[in-house]
Amino acid sequence: MRISFEQSGGIAGLSKKINLDTNFLPSSEVQVVQSLINTSNFYDLPNNTGQPNPDAADYLRYKITLESDNGRKHTVETTDITTPAGLSPFIGYLRRKIQEQRR
Amino acid sequence: MYEIRHREQKWPHPIITIFIYHFPCTTAAAVEHKIKDGSAEQRDRAIYTLKITQFIRGQRMALAGLRGFAASGLAEMRREIYDIQNSQTQTELPGRLVRQESGGETGDLDGDNVYNNTGSVYEFYKKVFNRNSLDNHGMPMVSSVHFARDFDNAFWNGRQMVYGDGDDVDFEKHKLAELLDVMGHEMTHGVTNHTSNLDYVGESGGLNESMSDCFGVMISQWTSNQTVDAAHWLIGEGLMTGGNALRSMRDPGTANPYDDQIKNYRDYRPDMDVHTSSGIANYAFYLACKSVGGRSWEKIGKVWYIANTARLRHNSGFQDAANHTFDVAGSLFGEGSLEENAIFNAWREAGIDAEKPDLVANVRPRIIMR
Ligand SMILES: [Zn+2]
Numbered sequence: 334m335r336i337s338f339e340q341s342g343g344i345a346g347l348s349k350k351i352n353l354d355t356n357f358l359p360s361s362e363v364q365v366v367q368s369l370i371n372t373s374n375f376y377d378l379p380n381n382t383g384q385p386n387p388d389a390a391d392y393l394r395y396k397i398t399l400e401s402d403n404g405r406k407h408t409v410e411t412t413d414i415t416t417p418a419g420l421s422p423f424i425g426y427l428r429r430k431i432q433e434q435r436r
Numbered sequence: 437m438y439e440i441r442h443r444e445q446k447w448p449h450p451i452i453t454i455f456i457y458h459f460p461c462t463t464a465a466a467v468e469h470k471i472k473d474g475s476a477e478q479r480d481r482a483i484y485t486l487k488i489t490q491f492i493r494g495q496r497m498a499l500a501g502l503r504g505f506a507a508s509g510l511a512e513m514r515r516e517i518y519d520i521q522n523s524q525t526q527t528e529l530p531g532r533l534v535r536q537e538s539g540g541e542t543g544d545l546d547g548d549n550v551y552n553n554t555g556s557v558y559e560f561y562k563k564v565f566n567r568n569s570l571d572n573h574g575m576p577m578v579s580s581v582h583f584a585r586d587f588d589n590a591f592w593n594g595r596q597m598v599y600g601d602g603d604d605v606d607f608e609k610h611k612l613a614e615l616l617d618v619m620g621h622e623m624t625h626g627v628t629n630h631t632s633n634l635d636y637v638g639e640s641g642g643l644n645e646s647m648s649d650c651f652g653v654m655i656s657q658w659t660s661n662q663t664v665d666a667a668h669w670l671i672g673e674g675l676m677t678g679g680n681a682l683r684s685m686r687d688p689g690t691a692n693p694y695d696d697q698i699k700n701y702r703d704y705r706p707d708m709d710v711h712t713s714s715g716i717a718n719y720a721f722y723l724a725c726k727s728v729g730g731r732s733w734e735k736i737g738k739v740w741y742i743a744n745t746a747r748l749r750h751n752s753g754f755q756d757a758a759n760h761t762f763d764v765a766g767s768l769f770g771e772g773s774l775e776e777n778a779i780f781n782a783w784r785e786a787g788i789d790a791e792k793p794d795l796v797a798n799v800r801p802r803i804i805m806r
Contacts, residue, residue, distance in 0.1 A: 342711075344590050345682050387635070392591045393589050414526060416524070421524040429586070432586060
């Protein structure tokens with residue numbers, strides 16, 4: 334499975350991106366990823382989780398795309414304001430992967 | 437005493453909006469009628485009356501800012517600091533209350549910094565502009581610290597401020613909570629919501645962002661009583677591990693290796709991030725302040741405050757901002773004044789020629805001074 338994660342906006346207006354291929358992750362980590370995806374009901378989420386409160390500002394925007402080896406593909410766009418509770422841990426994991434990459 | 441209220445934005449017609457504070461409704465309606473349906477001469481007189489009213493109004497506002505503090509003090513300041521305990525879930529905001537007004541220190545570095553910075557921002561708006569909190573009605577100023585884990589952001593969610601810890605990879609840990617201009621920036625988003633309510637997209641979004649930077653930088657300068665020449669004009673100095681600051685108002689686009697802010701309207705594109713296009717108005721504000729000299733909040737800051745709270749509307753763009761700041765400066769300091777010229781030249785450097793704003797919808801004002 335390939336995962337692409339993009340983070341943009343925020344008070345800095347910075348864009349950061351990471352691409353992961355679970356075929357190259359340790360199997361223990363693959364299990365973690367799989368459970369995060371299951372917890373979020375990722376494939377049942379809409380492509381866009383909705384417009385943030387129009388009064389809000391400086392929130393981060395996220396775009397997650399999963400593509401399985403059999404070609405199943407789904408993209409979800411969300412923000413700090415509109416992220417469903419079940420998706421938060423998965424976004425937390427993906428943000429840590431970006432940090433690891435940039436460290 | 438004159439008070440700005442966000443209700444103002446809901447009035448359907450700007451003329452009524454302006455007159456409602458000074459004349460009985462019948463008079464306002466009569467003036468509006470003359471402007472819309474009167475003879476050319478009646479129309480000119482009505483518009484002239486309007487201009488005079490605005491001049492008086494600008495002066496009243498400026499004076500109100502100076503008078504108000506002595507009378508009312510800071511008694512109405514209400515701060516609330518919460519700990520969201522590393523959750524990234526919106527529905528869990530604000531989190532656990534750790535400190536409120538007059539409460540003792542929490543021992544949590546970020547929580548105490550945010551408490552103190554909220555106080556400084558409140559004090560700035562109260563003492564300089566006689567504004568009582570974000571809504572001018574003393575609403576509690578709520579912040580949550582420790583949002584998510586190693587989170588490189590601070591934001592305004594439409595009701596409160598939210599702070600991350602920083603990850604020490606891109607943002608220094610604890611800096612977001614420590615920096616006064618970051619708090620000034622976030623709280624000004626709240627002020628903007630209650631006044632111009634600039635839409636957070638396109639040109640109005642860039643202006644919204646710029647208002648937050650302008651007032652953020654002013655609050656830092658005011659707190660250390662800095663002149664425009666002594667100030668560094670940076671937003672978020674020392675926040676980024678790989679750069680000087682988040683943004684530079686003196687030279688937009690040069691604060692860090694990723695900084696892509698623009699400083700001229702000719703480079704504007706509608707799909708830009710609002711933090712990129714905000715450089716246009718940031719630069720105009722900086723240039724105007726530098727050219728007038730002294731302290732940013734005393735003159736040009738006052739003009740920007742009046743523009744954001746009484747002139748701009750949700751869909752205003754950069755041209756509107758140039759027109760209204762130019763016009764407000766004319767009302768406050770006189771037409772042809774140093775301040776008015778400084779604002780005109782500053783916007784010209786940022787790619788916009790200010791014009792007299794069209795204060796009357798559907799009617800081109802033809803102002804004849806008699
Ligand atoms: Zn902002």
